[in-house]
Amino acid sequence: MRTRIPMLSAVGGLLLLLLMLLALAPSAGARATGISDAAAALKQGPVYVDPGAAGQLSEAEADALAQKIKDADKPLFVAVLPANAQFPPNGLIDNLRAQTGAAGLYAVRLGDRFDAGSDPAVMSPAAAQNLAASVRQPGADAATELNDFVDQALPAMRGSAPANWGSVDTDSGVPVAGLVTLGAVVAAGGASAYAVVRRNRLRKEAEERAALDKLRVVVDEDITAFGEELERLDFHPGEPGADDAMRDDYERALDSYDKAKSQMGSATHPHDVRGVTQALEDGRFSLAVLAARRESRPLPERRAPCFFDPRHGPSAEDRSWTPAGGTARQVPVCAADAARLDDGLDPMARTVDADGVRRPYWEAGPAYGPWAGGYYGGGMLPGLLMGTVLGSMLATPAYASEYGGGDFSGGDFGSGDFGSGDFGGGDSGGFGGGDFGGGGGFDGGGGF
Template identity: 60%
Template sequence: MKTATRRVLFGPLLLLVAALLAVVTVLAPGAHAADGLDEAAAALKKGPVYVDPRAAGEFSSGQADALAKKIKDADKPVFVAVLPRAPEYPPQTVLRDLRTKVGISGVYAIELGNGFNAGADTRVMSHSSVQNLVGAVKRSQYPTVSERLNSFVDSADAQANGHAPTAWDAGSSGFDVGTAIGLGVLIAVGGGGAYAIARRNRRRKEAAERAALEDLRVVVDEDITAFGEELDRLDFSPGEPGADDAMRADYSHALDAYETAKSAMAAAQHPGDVQGVTEALEDGRFSLATLAARRAGEPLPERRLPCFFDPRHGPSVADVQWAPAGGAERTVPVCAADKTRLDEGLEPMARTVRTAAGDRPYWDAGPAYAPWAGGYFGGGLLPGLLVGTMLGNMMMAPHAYGAGFGGPEGGDVSGSDFSADDFGGGFGDGGGFDGGGGFDGGGFGG
């Protein structure tokens, strides 16, 4: 009887001890055999900086800790690896392979021997931004690894989109009994940790949506104001001499679009709601263009997309060849004024928006502007216009913006499910993932 009682009492305890031992085995440093990129990836899942022991002479543990704290304090998905020149780190593929093994969307910087390079998912940072940052670091010819990495991280922290991975909050170099007991309690109660992480991720996403909506509100309010000023400048009266029913219908439609845009923006709760606002403004501007043609006795305008460079310019009049910085040429619709500027070799009057890195063209300002642009150009057409830019690549992702955010943000787990064309930066000499665009000879030059 006593033996049976002991089994009843100690059975659950033994199960809990076994579970704790399993957790310790998995999480304790050095508990599994790994080397090369596997070791680097395992470390970067727990914290932002990894230094291969063979490269410790170039970047000390103190310097690594300070850099990791800087990244964590910024709450950005920036990953840094300091690696030696070794066969397990092939320069042509090391960035893509490290990104694949870590499986988290972000900015990845590698110091490889005496060379530096970086890459990023375009939802986090555009290809051109990464290229420029890598080029700036290389051309600065910093004498130490610490100076190179800190310079890059300072800029990347300011420009990267997204948040630090949740796993970093729990990451540490040690594993003590108290932690084991805490994990055991979580195992015993079941699911508590997972629920807390899910709730924190949801709150982060909601906060990101609120911030994105406020950024969009500034831009959309400017668009609505500009459209109202166009209505005033038109100075049309339904009862004026020569006005007919068609003119009055155009004018009424433009007024309705103006009111619809204002009401929709006031009611917007999510970034995706903005698409309906800019759809109304695009429709209203075409009505104004039609009304202006009727009053002047000119042929009615063809229904075309608005000017690509700034939808406030109104309907486009022609299609021209244009290429974004570092990108391939594509056909875009333009207004008469921008066509003239391009014909004269001048830059078009591009719509810029405010970002953490300063004013940028809307197509290079991050994913928050997808619904704004989608309302003007149509969600199906815009990605083709913007191939190779941050916004275009994001919109071609499987879960592009519609009613709100979609797809993995910076710091979210994506596993190996990412496109090589959607992860790039300062690469050249045939290496990397975007086929070129490197600086100072490209690749891992010194």
């Protein structure tokens, strides 16, 4: 009897442990439902399709979308959810973000509606809303809508994907499996951390090279145009009527021309271009002053360049202008573009390459931010570009640190570690963007 009692106790303990493990393990036939289950799935991978919305996005489509996000190494979370009581629309994206616990850009398809929200360190909430609005099309299927959003969002995002994506078998809920692999994970931690850092560094260097290549084309055009303006001016320091003030203006214009060429030749990062276009803006103003002196006109006021094309020179006045799908704002315009607006015509906009298509620079990619920033200054530019593609991206601290050197929104956001501690802070005081429960969301009754 003395030996049987400990044996029975041991057996009882083993049975109790087994029951505890079974209680912790998810049932094989259980259906994942609710925000908590969606959040748990997003901790393990970038795309979650609730069983109740399985008809919207096939498994193959979800896998392809997830692979695209993983390949880009960006913290983009996508959830496809049914419009039912388990996913109340009010505050849905905020709740999903809070329970997932990782800073990022969250895109949610709820029934046949779509919206997005983001942490400011990854993308400004305004940019997230603008991107979401740009892909919404009546009757669009989930695959088309989500792929369009992801394709546009990934190049504009900052940060890296959570380290655990793809490293955990989400179908296994028995803690023993995690304990068995823990030692191997710890042992490989140092090598994995180095690989992640190196991969991120190489990715950023490649992105900067591609952005700088785009900028070189545009800036070289600007430098050439300014050189042609110098030639057309045909000013000679010793010509009759030339005085010291004129010669000083001309000297400043020449210095600006040389400075722009030198700085562009030595540029190694996209943000280096700001100094180049700032020099060109200085030079054009000097030419405008020189021209006024030679013609005995009042000297011009120092104004920003024409918004529609800085090569038009200093602006003459401000005019109301509304971009496609945006709101009206005052922009500086040259006399020629002011006349075109008065006649009901489109201004002569500066177009640049955007994936093989010529577009106005404010509707092109993020690479052109430093180019525009040198002409208009960090404080002025976001207001001019509000509601445009480029303006939305200029509003992000992440964009400024990657392309603009921090001039537009206060510098870098930190180390790039996207944990739950990143939830607050940023330009809006925390996570934000579009949401389904207010301001035109799912229960607002009027769309977006």
